[in-house]
Amino acid sequence: DGFNGSILVTCGDMPLITKNTFENLIKVHNEKNADMTVLSAIFEQPYGYGRIIRDYEKKVTAIVEEKDATESQKKICEVNAGTYLFKTEKLLSFLSKIGTENKQNEY
Numbered sequence: 222d223g224f225n226g227s228i229l230v231t232c233g234d235m236p237l238i239t240k241n242t243f244e245n246l247i248k249v250h251n252e253k254n255a256d257m258t259v260l261s262a263i264f265e266q267p268y269g270y271g272r273i274i275r276d277y278e279k280k281v282t283a284i285v286e287e288k289d290a291t292e293s294q295k296k297i298c299e300v301n302a303g304t305y306l307f308k309t310e311k312l313l314s315f316l317s318k319i320g321t322e323n324k325q326n327e328y
């Protein structure tokens with residue numbers, strides 16, 4: 222209660238992320254005063270990864286896992302790197318809305 226900073230969340234199976242990557246993510250997040258910042262990567266062969274879905278303003282609107290992706294979404298080469306930075310109040314306001322409505326039954 223009362224924490225005003227940001228919260229960094231990273232998946233435990235992402236061992237090759239460097240200190241420099243975290244520092245750059247935090248820098249961009251703070252410079253843009255973003256509510257949420259997602260680390261992503263571009264892969265020529267993105268099979269198996271969650272795809273980053275963006276709107277016309279290039280804002281992230283969804284992350285769709287391979288098993289849930291449409292054929293059109295599977296053509297997207299920008300993938301989720303499993304690392305996120307959130308403004309605390311935004312994260313806390315959305316935690317209760319996270320569900321398991323996907324083929325993997327994952328959060």
